[in-house]
Amino acid sequence: MNTCDRCQENEATIIFTNDEQERLCGSCFNEMMAEEVGVTMETIPAAISLYDFNRKRRNFILQQRLYPNGIFLEATEDIEYGYQFAVHGELDCDQTESVTYGPWTF
Template structure:
C-alpha cells in the first residue's frame, strides 16, 4: 500500500510524475492540490449510499469525490471485493448536490435489475442463466489468471468459462458486444 507523501495517509491512490521525480498522493491531498490550482472547491457530500437490491440485500457504497482539471468525478463503490461500482462525471462548475443525486439515482437504477438468475433443477443441480437475453457488467483483473479477466455482473465475479456456460443455451444466435 502506498503512503501519501503529503499527509502520511496509507491510502495513496495517485502517482504524479514531475520531471524525474514522483509523488504519491491520497485522494484528499490530490483534491486539495487541484482545488488550489483551479480555485474550485468540492462541496461536502454524504460519504456513503445504502440501498437494497431486488432480493432485499442491503448494499453499502462508499462515495469518493475526485477533482480533476477537466471536471468532478463521484464514484460509489460497494464495500465488498468485486462489488458494484458506479461513477458519474460533472463539469467543474456543476451543481455538486445535483451531481451526487445523479450518482445516487444511477446506483438505484443499477441495483434495480438483475442480469443473472440462479436456480436449482429438480435433480438438485445448480444453474445460472441470463435474464432477458442481456448481460451488463464490468471487466476486472483476474489475480488467479492474469491472461483472462473476471467479468463482474450483479456485483459478483464470473470467469469467462462461467459466462460461456450461461451462453450455451444461445448457440446459433448472434450477439453484439459493446464496451463503454
C-alpha cells in the same frame, strides 16, 4: 503501506508526476487540484448503504476525484464482483444535486 507525501497520514493511492514524483492520498490530490482549477469540492460521505429492488442491503464505498476536465464520483460495492457506478460532472456543476436512478439517489 505507502503514506501520502503531503499529509503523512493517509495511504497514498495516486502517484503524481510534475517536476518530480509525489505520492498522494485522494484528499491531498483533490486539494491540490482544487487550488489549481479554482473549484471548491463539496464534502461527501465515505460510504453509503442502499436497498436494491429485492430489499437486499448494498454497501458502497464512495470516491470523489477532481481533474482539470471535471469532477468524478465513483460508488463501488464492498463485495467482490459487486455493483459499480460512476458519474462525471463539469467543473461548474451543482455538486449538491442528486442523481436518481430507479429507487437509488446518489
